[in-house]
Amino acid sequence: MTSSECRDLTHQYLDAILEVNKTTNLTRIASQTEAEILHIEDSLAGLPEIEAAPEGLYGDLGSGGGFPGVPLALATGRMTVLIDSVKKKMALVSGVLDELGLSDQISTYDGRIEELALDRPGSFSVLTARALSRLVSLLELASPLLSKGGQLICYKAHVDDEELEEARAVENLVGMRLVSRRELVLSDGETERSILVFEKVGCGKVKLPRRVGMAQKNPLKPRS
Numbered sequence: 001m002t003s004s005e006c007r008d009l010t011h012q013y014l015d016a017i018l019e020v021n022k023t024t025n026l027t028r029i030a031s032q033t034e035a036e037i038l039h040i041e042d043s044l045a046g047l048p049e050i051e052a053a054p055e056g057l058y059g060d061l062g063s064g065g066g067f068p069g070v071p072l073a074l075a076t077g078r079m080t081v082l083i084d085s086v087k088k089k090m091a092l093v094s095g096v097l098d099e100l101g102l103s104d105q106i107s108t109y110d111g112r113i114e115e116l117a118l119d120r121p122g123s124f125s126v127l128t129a130r131a132l133s134r135l136v137s138l139l140e141l142a143s144p145l146l147s148k149g150g151q152l153i154c155y156k157a158h159v160d161d162e163e164l165e166e167a168r169a170v171e172n173l174v175g176m177r178l179v180s181r182r183e184l185v186l187s188d189g190e191t192e193r194s195i196l197v198f199e200k201v202g203c204g205k206v207k208l209p210r211r212v213g214m215a216q217k218n219p220l221k222p223r224s
């Protein structure tokens with residue numbers, strides 16, 4: 001696909017999602033201008049990181065209306081799975097992907113991330129997560145899905161020292177390690193973004209996934 005075909009398809013996808021959003025709440029961002037920045041430009045902010053990740057299957061955790069998953073899938077050509085536990089959202093997204101002829105490359109999984117980790121452990125080379133959970137929970141959710149050397153790319157609005165320390169303190173438990181961090185501001189001049197990349201370095205010391213909900217409700221703590 002040429003870069004202009006890719007841009008056109010990404011915009012067609014966004015337009016279709018905004019249309020569906022008029023009747024069903026897929027995303028709180030409803031205006032076209034805001035969506036162009038927060039859904040397309042922001043989704044593509046992690047493109048250098050996903051391009052640098054090992055080749056193979058890509059998954060977008062807590063994908064909602066398909067962001068950043070769909071723009072990144074189109075830009076990289078990777079086989080992609082969008083993962084969200086809300087069945088209705090995934091059904092609508094899947095309908096839009098069908099309409100645009102994208103379902104061979106981009107599929108949906110309508111269940112919990114923890115359930116997918118039991119079905120398909122170690123099968124992803126790269127994962128993204130935007131607006132999903134604190135870093136400590138993201139590391140735990142991603143680890144069992146990633147193959148060794150696979151990467152988790154986290155899109156965060158703001159990472160304070162406490163959130164980062166909390167995550168780094170469990171790196172050994174979950175077999176993940178921070179490899180890069182980049183800060184940027186979107187073209188609206190005000191939306192700040194941190195892109196953090198963690199790599200799967202080993203199997204860790206805790207059996208994962210834990211019971212559904214635990215990673216987010218009761219995050220791991222370092223053993224004293």
Ligand SMILES: C[S@@+](CC[C@H](N)C(=O)[O-])C[C@H]1O[C@@H](n2cnc3c(N)ncnc32)[C@H](O)[C@@H]1O
Pocket residue numbers: 027061062063064065066067068083084085086089111112113114129130131132
């Ligand atoms: C705030 S939305 C973010 C959607 C999208 N990533 C974005 O940035 O526009 C978070 C999504 O994560 C999903 N989610 C939260 N925890 C999940 C889990 N454990 N497994 C699967 N989906 C989950 C929710 O259903 C929700 O659609």
